[in-house]
Amino acid sequence: MTTINLLWVVPFLPLLGAFLNLVFGKRLSRGTVHFVAVAAVAASFFTAFYLCVGYWNPAHPLDWQEGPLWRAYLAWKQGGKVGAFGVSEHLWTWIQVGDFRVDMKLALDPLSSVMLLVVTFCSTLIHIYSTGYMEHEPRYAAYFGYLNLFTGAMLILVLGASLPVMFIGWEGVGLCSYLLIGFWFENEAYATAGRKAFVVNRIGDFAFLLGMFLLWWATKGQDGGASLDFAAIRHVGEATPIYYEQTFWFREHLAAIAGVLLFIGACGKSAQIPLYVWLPDAMAGPTPVSALIHAATMVTAGVYMVARLSFLFAASTTAMGVIAVIGACTALAAAFMAFAQTDLKKVLAYSTVSQLGFMFVGVGTGNWTGAIFHLMTHAFFKAGLFLGAGSVMHGMDGSGDIRIMGGLKKYLPITRITFLVYCLAIAGFPLTAGFFSKDSILAGAWAAHGDGWPAFFGKMLWSMLIVAALGTAFYMWRLYFLVFEGEYRGKDQVAHPHESPINMTGPLMVLAVLALVAGFIGVPHVFPHANFMTFFPEWLSHSVKPMWSEDGHASVLPHLSKAVEWGLMGVATLVGLLGIGLAYALYGKGPSPWVERFTASEPGRGLYEASKNKLWVDEVYEAILIRPFRALARGTFEIIDRFMIDTVVVNGSAFVVKTFSRIASWFQNGQVQRYLVGVVVGAAAIFLWTSRAEHPTFKYRWTADGIEFRAEPGHGLRRDARVAWDFDGDGAPDPGETGRQVTKKVGEVGRRVTMFVADPVFGDKQSKPPSWRKVTRNVVVPSEGRDAAAAQGGQP
């Protein structure tokens, strides 16, 4: 990979814009705020365009300067097409712990170049559109700050060269999504929707982290494996496939577990079953946000991540099967839920979930290029649809209820035309962008034949998708007819709908053009003269791992005969037209009476209710997940927080301190006389305690001469004290025995020996007999062998 040093600019510019608007925005004028925001993303787009493709030198109109990625591509072509190509930039070392080393590294290759251009381009248009849509917003700077922050985080996600760096962006876009869904947080329901999105995404992010750890564990010790760098872990898997194919759990490949864990992360971000529930609620955010984050860019991050890790997923047909089945189920279920929605944005939200399901079927069948192709065209027409919806709501004073619309083509001509184009594209009308991309996914699904998959697997996916495509065409055109055709039904609510200003319709028109023509870069091979127009899959194929083989060569697309390919295309076209026709028949001139009759009686009523209530998924989650979880939370709250922490730890320690302080303050009450009581009592106690040791005493021991008695000079035995002894036990001092140390024969000593002490303090020197203090001890003399003991001089 070639190293360049301009890549950091692309995410940095929007982040800088976010910094300016979030920190200084309150003091800036509205003009400055949106100039900073729009300029930041526009400059980011132009930088990205230069990096990927190149630029025209204005001074020499014919002098085309190639960008770094394009130069790398040309060099790679000249060098015999060996390996992969791309450019990267190493900024700094982010984490280094032992062997684990993560570099803050950005990489640009064909896959990320597509995302890069789509993100920056859509973001620029939507920033421009927002200047009109959010015109009267009081928190104008905060809105643009968040929007810029989102763009920056999304670009980090796209450009990150390793999983941890991608995860920064992954979490960053999640944060911005939360902030922008709950942008009007004064409305409790909107704030709740933001929290719901955040919490559901956390579930996915946890699995994403686990998958990341598992990959690190599997590749640590390998060349570069400990960095989780995409190129390095791909290299590990290709050089030594055993690392991803080792048996791990339930005798399945490690790649399957890691892949499914990462896919759960993608489910959260990209709103797939079972974690899709946040996306419809996310429509609480401002409509341009829905267009940018919840349609065009952020929600496709999961698809991008799976394509980015194609080498890992390609190693496990189990993981791919899981992805494909979940994608197909999501596509079907969400299409069904969209039928009976009455809110303009809700229909589009379920449509987004459904289209993301299409993309996951694409990556789940190894059709990476088809998925990314659909991701790109979907970004154009779905962003357009949301912006169109925003334009309609702008004209309808903020209402998104399609029951009060109708006939708006009179009032909003530009919005109507562009909306028509987007609806054609999403329904797969021939030669529009959606037609080619959807056909690519459908064809890939039809031909998919992975190891261990049943033979009908691909056909089953295809038929699920074709039903979903029929539904898509139907509900999108139902929406179109209800909003723009027929009679205007909302005269009571909004008297005069009006067209939006040019800064809103401009982006609509640009996106409409792209929704028409963007498909021509990925035309199937079977088309005549399609050589250049198949550029897109070829370009992308350098970044992803081919899963199929065609004529013995590895191929990113499964092999299909021309006849089958034309046939599939024909079926898809027919299905699209059928959906449009059905919608026209039922809603072409306002809701037809047949619809009323159908939904009023069984089984139509049941189906209608099921679709309107979104198959009661939220209610089921509420019953089986949220309520038990809430009960658990309440239980732990009562036991741990309320009882253990509040009562025992906090109030308990306070109680102990209070009790002791009461006792202490009872002593320290300021009454000097009471202190004095303490002093006197203490002094008396000390006096008594110390005087205990002051009594004189004596000791004795056996010696060779007999028993030696020695007066101990305790505190009470003064130097000038007189000492007398009574050895015979008659209670009076023996005459002449006044020494402090006396040795007596064994026979001369009785059982009780008394020492008499008289000193000038306690006894008068002169008085006769003196007032003695007596110290009496029993002398232990062994009954046998006294002499022997005496002879040995042993101790008694």
Added chain:
Amino acid sequence: MKSILIDIGYSHFLILAAVLFAIGTAGVILRRNILIIMMSIELQLNAANLTILTFARMHGDLSGHSFAMIVIAVAAAEVAVGLAIVVAIFRGRRHVDADRLNLLKH
């Protein structure tokens, strides 16, 4: 005939001093009238004086006497200052009850 004085030893002096000191201490602790408290303190000081003098005589050492003189001088000074304070308090408050003089307590 034995003189009564001969039977009076050092211990008697010490016991008397201890009794005086105990009375003084009890007065300081139990009474609430500052004037009485000060008188009790005087009693304690003089009990201490008596003890010092007893020991000085016991050891035949004059330094104890000088201690006692210093104590008497300090006690005089203390009484002069203390009585002045008591008089000042009485002028302001019309009482000298120690328990009620708790202005600095809270």
